[in-house]
Amino acid sequence: MGRYSLEVKVGIFVFISLLVLAYMTTQVTRGKFVSGDMYPLVIYFDNVTGLKKNAPVEIAGIEVGLVKDIGLENGRARVVLALRPDVKVHADAVAKIRTRGVLGDKFVEITSGSASYPLLKEKEVIARSDSGADLGELMQKVGSIADDIGRITRSVSNVLGGPEGEQDLRLLITNLKEMSIELDKMVQSNLQSVNKIVANLREFSEDIKDISGGNKKEINRIVRNFDVAILELKESMLKMNELLEKANNGQGPLAKLVSDKEMGEGLKQTISSLKTVAKNIEEGKGTLGKLINEDTTAKNLDKTLEGLNKYLSKQDKFKTSIDVHSEYLTDTGDTKSYVTLQIKPSVDKFFSLSIIDDPKGETKETSTYRRYRTDKGAWHTYKEEEKETKEDGLKFSLQIGKRFHDFVVRGGIIESSGGVGLDYYLWDDRVKLFFEAFDFDDEDPAHLKAGGNIYLLRNVYLTAGMDDFADSEDRSFFVGGGLFFTDEDIKYILGSTPLPKGQ
């Protein structure tokens, strides 16, 4: 302990406090959604009484997002929902405003729709909405329905009530009896009709026979035409024969082709090898054969294509960003600049490559020990130290990182030496606190650097902190600024740059 007891005490205190902060923030954010990951959907309602921003959105009673914005558009309420990316909604989904609890908290309930409809994408509209029955309206409707029912029962009782009604009923029943007897009779008389229909059918088939008999002449003509066609075919075959004979005798270009011995031999070989290839293919021998004949090939091909598709769509999710910033070191008055390329294969992972222009450069220390002897007496040893500083040394960093909630743990090569870093994001990523440790060699204490970035705009930020604070010689505050571009910005810039039109 000794000299370090003070620092260690403070360090432990800070460490425990940050641990508690991390625990509390992760606990509090548990189950809540980060707004950056959500995708918006739009719904139009006739009436959104009592619905507030940030009200929950549920599917089957499970919270999947929140109400992001409510506004008026053409006399209807336009509600923008933000949904979790893993929640899919089909085009036939229905949105409803519902009430929960005694206090009447409103929330939006949507059904996810049926799979046969296409999925809704960002900013698309859920077409079917239901504002839900207003309690007052509902009561009014129920009242009028009850009135109607009352009227009906009254008239029914008027019709059927009393001795008159009874008589009517009896009449009705006797009528029904008569009707059924009539029906029976009708069926009986129809038996004869069925017999007639069968007789008609027989006559019809006989007629068809007659028709084919009358057309015999036509059929004969068709056969004669066929004969003529065959004769013509015979003639052309004769001509072919002549041609082939000529070829056999060595006349005409075709003949040369055929009678040339070498060529013939070559042709023969080609054909025979073609034959074997075709055979092999048919039997499933060789790669090509396997490829064509086997079922697994087709499956593999399918899988490959699927994988390729997945890969390509993943490529789409890749996010790239470029960060350029400079730091002014207040102690030495030097400026240190960084250019960083960051690639994010998924939301919580990244690789980053930086090139750093360090004015301090790299310092190399070499020490040699020399001995000498005075007057054959004792040996004296002295140390010769050489410091070599390369000016304006370029360094590079290559890091891999992972994000947990608001914390980022990263590591790899930092400024041309092994190191680790820890970042902490605050206020929707508008502030970033960072700490990194690298250059763990024996010469001096490890290079520790801590500071913070404030993102003023989307692409501009300020940075400040303390560099190398473990080393009393090189310790320095720094302030600086930087620019930050993502691939989206670059896309935007490229898209909006006017291109010269080709001639």
Added chain:
Amino acid sequence: MFKLFAWLGNICLSLLQEMGKLLLLFLEAIIWLFRPPFRFRLFVKQLEFVGVNSLFVVLLTGLFTGMVLALQTYYAFRLFSAESLVGATVALSMTRELGPVITALMVTGRAGSAIAAEIGTMRVTEQIDALTVMAISPVQYLVVPRILAGVIMLPLLTILSDFVGIVGGYLVGVKILGINSGLFINKIYEHVDVDDLYNGLIKAAFFGLILTLVGCYKGFYTRGGAEGVGKSTTQSVVLASVLILMFDYVLTALMF
């Protein structure tokens, strides 16, 4: 009659003068913050003094604040059978309000007064003049590390106070009053937002600035021997407490 005006005018003038001096000391401290030499060791020492040494008293007050909050709100919520909201109430009031303020008041009493007394004694025994003679800026040597330590340590202390307060509320609510523990915790998750936590911490950083700055200021301008030291110590505690509560209102109005 004329004397009355003169008296009123004097009060106004001295008030304005005090405010001006305070602000100037603050600006001077900011300037010296960025100028070498940096005395890292002094800074760490102040971190320990303001932060680590206040830990016990802050935890103790935080714990009891949380406990008494749970007890009081329980009786109110029981009137309409909403006992499960006790947890959320304790957590919200601790993170947004009581955590930062009580921590700041405790640190003012413990560290703020000590800062005023220490610097005041140095002033009356002419140690500060000695520093100036040795070409060491007393502002940089004495004031900067204390203010920086206050700004950094108060949020950290507040976090611990928040946490311990919620634990205290849990102990009283669940273990003594018999509220369902699942409901108690779930209501906290439901109602407490990260912003509540962070805004409380921003407040705490401001309070840290106020209490150390006032302590340094009162000590720095101490006059009149041992009696003067006592007076400026008392004044620093009173002024810092008042300013903390006033700024609490302003910051709350701005942030929530």
